[in-house]
Amino acid sequence: MLFLNFAELCSRLEKISGRLDTIALLSETICSLSEEDLPHFCRLILGKPFPEWSGQKLGVGPNLLYEAVAYVTGKKRDEIIDRLSRVGDAGAAVEDLLSQKSQTSFFTVELSLSDIMAALLEISVTEGGRSQKEKVRVIQRLLSNASPLEGHYITAILLEDFRIGIGDGNLREAIARAFSVNPDLVEYANQVRNDMGEVALLAKQGETALQSVRLVPFHPVRMMLARQGTISGVLESGNPVAVEYKYDGARFQFHKQNGRCRMYSRRLEEVTAAMPDVVTLLNDALPDDIIVDGEVIAVRDGRPLPFQTVLRRFRRKHNVAEAADAITMLPNLFDILYLDGRMLIDLPFHIRREKLCKVAGNFVTPQLVSDNESEIEAYYHAALDAGHEGVMLKLQDSRYTPGVRGKDWVKIKPEADTLDLVVTGAEWGEGKRAHVFGSFLLSVRDEEKLIPISRVATGFSDEQLAWLHDTLQDDILRKDGKMVYFEPRLVFEVGYSEIQKSPNYEGGYALRFPRFIELREDKDIKEANTTEDVTDRYIQTHKVQNES
Numbered sequence: 001m002l003f004l005n006f007a008e009l010c011s012r013l014e015k016i017s018g019r020l021d022t023i024a025l026l027s028e029t030i031c032s033l034s035e036e037d038l039p040h041f042c043r044l045i046l047g048k049p050f051p052e053w054s055g056q057k058l059g060v061g062p063n064l065l066y067e068a069v070a071y072v073t074g075k076k077r078d079e080i081i082d083r084l085s086r087v088g089d090a091g092a093a094v095e096d097l098l099s100q101k102s103q104t105s106f107f108t109v110e111l112s113l114s115d116i117m118a119a120l121l122e123i124s125v126t127e128g129g130r131s132q133k134e135k136v137r138v139i140q141r142l143l144s145n146a147s148p149l150e151g152h153y154i155t156a157i158l159l160e161d162f163r164i165g166i167g168d169g170n171l172r173e174a175i176a177r178a179f180s181v182n183p184d185l186v187e188y189a190n191q192v193r194n195d196m197g198e199v200a201l202l203a204k205q206g207e208t209a210l211q212s213v214r215l216v217p218f219h220p221v222r223m224m225l226a227r228q229g230t231i232s233g234v235l236e237s238g239n240p241v242a243v244e245y246k247y248d249g250a251r252f253q254f255h256k257q258n259g260r261c262r263m264y265s266r267r268l269e270e271v272t273a274a275m276p277d278v279v280t281l282l283n284d285a286l287p288d289d290i291i292v293d294g295e296v297i298a299v300r301d302g303r304p305l306p307f308q309t310v311l312r313r314f315r316r317k318h319n320v321a322e323a324a325d326a327i328t329m330l331p332n333l334f335d336i337l338y339l340d341g342r343m344l345i346d347l348p349f350h351i352r353r354e355k356l357c358k359v360a361g362n363f364v365t366p367q368l369v370s371d372n373e374s375e376i377e378a379y380y381h382a383a384l385d386a387g388h389e390g391v392m393l394k395l396q397d398s399r400y401t402p403g404v405r406g407k408d409w410v411k412i413k414p415e416a417d418t419l420d421l422v423v424t425g426a427e428w429g430e431g432k433r434a435h436v437f438g439s440f441l442l443s444v445r446d447e448e449k450l451i452p453i454s455r456v457a458t459g460f461s462d463e464q465l466a467w468l469h470d471t472l473q474d475d476i477l478r479k480d481g482k483m484v485y486f487e488p489r490l491v492f493e494v495g496y497s498e499i500q501k502s503p504n505y506e507g508g509y510a511l512r513f514p515r516f517i518e519l520r521e522d523k524d525i526k527e528a529n530t531t532e533d534v535t536d537r538y539i540q541t542h543k544v545q546n547e548s
């Protein structure tokens with residue numbers, strides 16, 4: 001497939017609003033693709049050239065892109081930033097700039113989907129001191145051969161800001177339709193393999209291929225997640241549930257095969273080197289050929305420390321041994337996904353738990369199985385007293401559903417009015433904060449878009465503001481007076497006193513008294529709260545207020 005055809009398709013898809021039309025167009029295209037193009041297409045259309053577990057990252061920020069665009073268009077960096085401020089979207093701005101240049105350029109090589117993938121791979125593997133220069137060189141080469149429309153989508157892919165409105169759900173339906181297979185099987189295979197490219201190839205072979213997908217060590221799957229709920233709500237079914245402490249640490253998956261071990265974070269980044277103490281503990285305790293799921297907590301004098309302590313360790317590259325000596329990290333295992341060549345995710349939870357207890361002994365999270373509300377309440381209060389976050393209620397017969405926030409796991413913790421919001425902009429501070437950002441513009445997810453809902457200026461320490469200022473420099477997309485706008489990357493957890501209707505923000509809601517609580521480095525922007533969550537909370541609180 002020519003990348004130009006891909007870009008034209010993206011442009012058409014952006015203009016289609018109906019889900020059915022989107023799926024129809026996608027499935028028609030998927031039918032026509034070669035075996036080579038099919039996986040590339042499915043990954044690129046989601047804006048993710050590499051599976052998230054692969055460890056491959058582009059690492060291209062706006063600054064690198066500006067440098068390459070300046071070279072290709074012969075324009076000054078400031079002109080580029082200015083254009084971006086006016087157009088508002090990096091892809092559209094690059095399209096605009098390239099269309100001025102294309103009138104004078106005569107030689108272009110036709111880019112195929114494979115060419116783009118090869119270039120992205122080249123960008124992702126460049127390392128070391130000269131890596132930035134190397135990356136710029138590859139981007140220059142790509143953009144020199146790109147038409148304006150191609151430049152638009154190359155930019156969006158490079159900045160990982162590819163939002164044409166195709167989610168996993170639409171693609172799943174399109175693949176199912178293209179190859180006449182059951183969409184549930186496509187979903188199942190994607191939960192296990194976590195790569196729509198590979199899943200599309202399996203779907204092309206048929207339902208048997210989709211059904212026979214297997215987990216393998218060192219190919220992590222997304223973590224199963226929980227919903228907020230109530231004890232009485234979960235007990236409505238009348239069946240006993242498993243109750244575990246909800247630890248306030250960091251989620252991990254541990255894989256071991258042929259004596260080799262790897263540990264992955266919730267975002268599926270490998271953290272083995274940063275966690276030698278935990279890896280050694282688990283390596284010694286667990287048999288070979290296994291995948292387990294758990295939460296690692298930092299403890300001092302028997303009490304858990306805030307979860308950022310663990311996240312800081314996950315990020316650590318230097319002096320790891322000293323850090324390991326200073327703070328004890330304890331893994332708590334609560335699930336097993338694979339053992340001895342067998343995938344276990346389809347077994348009921350209580351059977352998986354039996355298997356986990358047999359192989360992992362001391363590291364298994366204690367559990368209460370009960371259908372008695374007061375007994376569970378008491379367990380919940382014991383968890384809080386011991387410094388944990390609350391409890392998790394898990395249905396005994398539930399399967400492990402990677403990446404799903406379903407009804408099978410329910411978290412019970414003290415009510416806290418907080419939202420996880422994406423940092424999309426900031427305003428320079430004043431007075432003693434004039435050299436850093438003083439307030440941040442925060443957005444909620446709305447399908448593939450991000451919609452501002454609040455600004456937050458309180459709750460930060462001076463160190464945090466200085467760190468945010470430095471770390472966000474590379475994410476600046478455009479400037480407008482005292483405002484700067486970022487490529488979305490960071491998620492803030494923000495507290496508030498109330499959600500109000502407001503004409504000031506596009507989504508129609510605003511937060512009253514927002515305050516910064518913490519940076520959620522463990523969360524991807526795709527895990528931020530949505531407009532739907534905000535509307536639900538608004539309706540919920542107003543219902544309660546009206547009732548009382």
Ligand code: ATP
Pocket residue numbers: 223224225226227244245246247248249250251295334365392405411
């Ligand atoms: P929160 O923002 O409330 O911390 P979250 O958005 O990080 O939650 P949830 O899906 O709401 O994630 O809650 C599940 C998380 O709780 C898991 O990802 C895991 O990190 C943590 N956790 C702690 N103890 C357990 C446990 N016993 N079983 C499962 N998850 C646990």
